[in-house]
Each structure stands twice: as C-alpha cells, then as structure tokens.
Amino acid sequence: MSVKENLNESLLANEVASTDQTRSPTSGNSSEIMASRFVCGGPNFTVAVLFFINLLNYMDRFTIVGVLSSIQKYFDEEENSVAGLLQTVFVCSYMVFAPIFGYLGDRLRRKYLMALGILVWSGTVFASTLLDQDDYWYFLLLRGVVGIGEASYSTMAPTIIGDLFTGDMRTKMLSIFYFAIPVGSGLGYVVGSKVAHALGSWQWGMRVTPVLGVACVLLCLFVVHEPPRGAIERGFNPNLLSASTVHQSTSYWDDLKYLFKVKSFIWLDLGFTCVAFVTGSLAFWAPKFLYYAAKMQDLHLRKDDITFNFGLITCAAGIVGVWLGAELARRWRVYNKRADALICAIGLIGCTPFLYLAIVFAHKSLVSAYVTVFIGEVLLCMNWAPVGDMVLYVIIPPRRSSAGAVQILISHLFGDAGSPWLIGEVSDLIRGARDTDEGHQTSMEYALLINTFIAVLGGLCFILCAFYIVADREAADRHNHDDDDESLLSSVAGDLQDRDMTDRENSTEGLSVPVDVHNCISSRPQLDQLVQPPQVV
Numbered sequence: 284m285s286v287k288e289n290l291n292e293s294l295l296a297n298e299v300a301s302t303d304q305t306r307s308p309t310s311g312n313s314s315e316i317m318a319s320r321f322v323c324g325g326p327n328f329t330v331a332v333l334f335f336i337n338l339l340n341y342m343d344r345f346t347i348v349g350v351l352s353s354i355q356k357y358f359d360e361e362e363n364s365v366a367g368l369l370q371t372v373f374v375c376s377y378m379v380f381a382p383i384f385g386y387l388g389d390r391l392r393r394k395y396l397m398a399l400g401i402l403v404w405s406g407t408v409f410a411s412t413l414l415d416q417d418d419y420w421y422f423l424l425l426r427g428v429v430g431i432g433e434a435s436y437s438t439m440a441p442t443i444i445g446d447l448f449t450g451d452m453r454t455k456m457l458s459i460f461y462f463a464i465p466v467g468s469g470l471g472y473v474v475g476s477k478v479a480h481a482l483g484s485w486q487w488g489m490r491v492t493p494v495l496g497v498a499c500v501l502l503c504l505f506v507v508h509e510p511p512r513g514a515i516e517r518g519f520n521p522n523l524l525s526a527s528t529v530h531q532s533t534s535y536w537d538d539l540k541y542l543f544k545v546k547s548f549i550w551l552d553l554g555f556t557c558v559a560f561v562t563g564s565l566a567f568w569a570p571k572f573l574y575y576a577a578k579m580q581d582l583h584l585r586k587d588d589i590t591f592n593f594g595l596i597t598c599a600a601g602i603v604g605v606w607l608g609a610e611l612a613r614r615w616r617v618y619n620k621r622a623d624a625l626i627c628a629i630g631l632i633g634c635t636p637f638l639y640l641a642i643v644f645a646h647k648s649l650v651s652a653y654v655t656v657f658i659g660e661v662l663l664c665m666n667w668a669p670v671g672d673m674v675l676y677v678i679i680p681p682r683r684s685s686a687g688a689v690q691i692l693i694s695h696l697f698g699d700a701g702s703p704w705l706i707g708e709v710s711d712l713i714r715g716a717r718d719t720d721e722g723h724q725t726s727m728e729y730a731l732l733i734n735t736f737i738a739v740l741g742g743l744c745f746i747l748c749a750f751y752i753v754a755d756r757e758a759a760d761r762h763n764h765d766d767d768d769e770s771l772l773s774s775v776a777g778d779l780q781d782r783d784m785t786d787r788e789n790s791t792e793g794l795s796v797p798v799d800v801h802n803c804i805s806s807r808p809q810l811d812q813l814v815q816p817p818q819v820v
Contacts, residue, residue: 326447330460338467339492339499341471342492346474348590349472352586359416378694381438382685382688382692388688398504401432404429404432405500408425412487437691440460442683458605462601469601473594512680545755547755554631558663560741563698564731565731566597572642579720600660600664608664612669624752625745628745630742631662639735641655646728
C-alpha cells in the first residue's frame, strides 16, 4: 500500500474513532458516520454555500443599478458621469484590497477571512440606506467600504473549490459556482426595482442583501469545509485533513515574481479585463439606454419594467452561457489542450456583432434588441468557468489566492472600475446641451459602441493565451509532484500525531484509534506510484 493510501486510511480511521467517542456503540456503523460528515460540511455542500454567497455578492452589486434612477433623484445627482462614480468607487476599493486578502488567503484560514468580509459588506450596505439627502459623498464612501468586504470573498472562494476537486469535476463545480454571477446579477436588477416599487423606497430595495448576508456569515463559519491547499492534487483526501495541514511560507514579492512569469496567466488576465470592461458598462448603462430607446418608439414603458426585463435576459443568458462555455471546454479539452483559452476567444469575438446590432437598432425595435442582447450575453458569459479553471491549473496551490487577487486588480483597474464612468462621460460629451429623449438615446448609443472594440481586443488576448497554456499547465503539474511532497507528507504526519494525541487526551471510553505515523512515512514509495483518491460527487 502506498504512503498516501496509508495516510488516507489512517486519517479515515482516526476520523471515525473521533466521531465514535460521542456515540454509543449501537448508534450506527462507521459508514453512516462518514456519510453524515459528507452530507453537512462535505465538498458538495461547501460548493452550495459558496454558490449562495456568490449569488448574494452579485445581487448586491446590481441591486443599486435597479434603483439607480431613484438614488439619483433622492440625492439630486442627475449627471450620468456622477452616477457612474458609484460603480467606479466600489470597484476601485475592491481591486485595491483584493491583493491584501489574496496575500492573507494564501497563509491564513480562508473561511474566517471570508466571514469577516461578508460581515463588513453587509453592515456597510445597510448603513448606506440610512443617509440623508445631502450625504451623497458619504454614500460614495460607503460604496467603497462595500468593495473591501467583497474583495475578501472573491479572492478565496474559487481556491477552496480548487482544493476540493480536480479535472472535469472541478470544471463542473466551478461552472455551478459561476452560475451565481448571471443569476445574482439578474436577481439584483429584479429584487432592487421590485422591492423598492412595492415598498415605495429605494432604501428597502438595498436592504434585502444585508439581511441575507448575516445568514451567509453563519454558513461560512459553521458549514464550509476548508481543505488544505494542494492536498488533493498530490493524492490526499482533502476532507480528512485540517486546513492548516499544508502551508508554504513565502514573501509576497516572491509570489508576484512567480505570477508574472506565467505568460498564460498574464494574457488571460488581459482578456478577462476586456470582459470586465464590457460587462461592467453594459450592466450599468444598458437598462437606461433601453429605456430611452423604448421612448423613441412611444412604448410608454416604465424604467422598472425595462430594468426587470433586462434582469431576466441577463439571468437567462448567463445561465446558458456559463453552462455552454463549461461544457464545450470540458468536451473539447479531450482533443485540444488549448480548448479553455480558445472557447473564451470564440465567445468574446462572437459576441461583438450581436452587441453591435443590439445597440444600433434598439431605437427601431426593442424586441430585436432584447434578442440580440441575449445572444451577445450568452457568448460573453461563456468565459467565466474556463477562466476560473485556467487560473487554478496554471498556478500552483500555495499562490492561487494571490493569483485571484492580481486578476481582480488588473481586470477591474483597466476594466469595470472605469468603464461605467467612461461610458457616462462620453455620453455626456456627445449629448452636450440636448436634454431630450433623442439626445440621451443617441449619445448613449455611440458611447456603448466602445464595447464592441474592447470585446475583439479581449478575444485576441485569449488567442495569445492559448499559445502558452499547455506549457504553463505542465509546469504547475510538475511542481505538484516534486520534492515538496516530502514536506507535505511530514506535515500530514504531524497532523495525524496531533489528532491522535488530542483523541487520547479527550477519550473517556478508550475508543481512540492510534495512528502509526512512522510506518506510513517509512513505507514511502516512489512518488509516481502514488494513488489519487476518488472524489466525492
């Protein structure tokens, strides 16, 4: 039996014995005990909780868009460029603090950092609904603090999934996780506008997510299972090890030097930056643009109706796009190792003509605009799961949170941090003094066309990424099976010894199972003969 099988079996026996101490001998067998462990706190349950938190994350981001007109009227800030600062300030703080949480996420317990961030984000959103009409700049400041809270979660959650699954199962779980982006965005539009309309105040529309945020904090603390970094890729069962088992102490400067030497990571970051630019500007301005397009056709639709319709389109297109991108990448990857990067390139370049048609012909046919926007967003959303998967397999486990943070910094700094403000500023410059429906519609049409050029640029970046992705993945795989395995084995052995000592101290019935760590280590075979444990589905 290999050393990893020895250690996994020892951990399993130790886990069952530890659980048996709190049960009577007739209360159930070991398989029932382990089954109960995997039901609550197991990998599938952990992904479900992370999905819910991510859903709430994107609901909060776009709830403010659903009530944007009401916020502008409440604070008496009607200029588009000023309104665009709401998203810009949020994203700026989000990207500035992401590297900090990325550094901490590679070294400390991730679930506690995420819980802290969610608590800060929820409390700040609720506080922003209590401001007076003269406090617009305080409202902007609080949107910045919200970005700090969300940075903690976004940098770490994908890395936990990466440490729970590998291969096709990781792709499937990431696609489930990223389903929350379009669904949450769509729900943000719908919940924000409908709750505000039903209760007569934009403040109530924004208070939905903070309440749910409290539940997310509790789920994160008591349900999420945090696996050790990189254990599953080296053949260990991550569900039987503590999160502190695997740890690598390096300086942040060393982490950054490593990341910027991975060429595929740089090109996929630049490609994803273009995705962030397009999605950020469309999400912020498309409902208002479609509202003026509807007025040009004398349709007499309320802003809430347009926002609701756009939210449903975004939600449906995102679900289809994320699933389509993940499934195409998974199937094509069997024949082409560059499939992930190429799928992202096809999606970005393919969405360009549909976005162009939606923008140019919206004032003539709103239905045609809805159809072409849907197709364009499906193609645009095809990149979410492949991008997340690529980051996890070209970057070594101890530096994945830092990689996610760098990706957030680059993509938001040059992407959606400035795109809502830029589109609003260009629109205002083109419109000038023409405060008419036609003036608003035409100026926003020309401003939004910037997105078509950015989408093509992003597609080219992903094509360049495809040239390096295979070599970079092979380099990361070699690292996962090199001499670091020796330190990992010793670390796992130490974890076993600590568990056994604790069990002996706490046991009142003498049921603790001793673990022969020395035998596990002394029987170490060649690393290439080590066996990967089956993943829990």
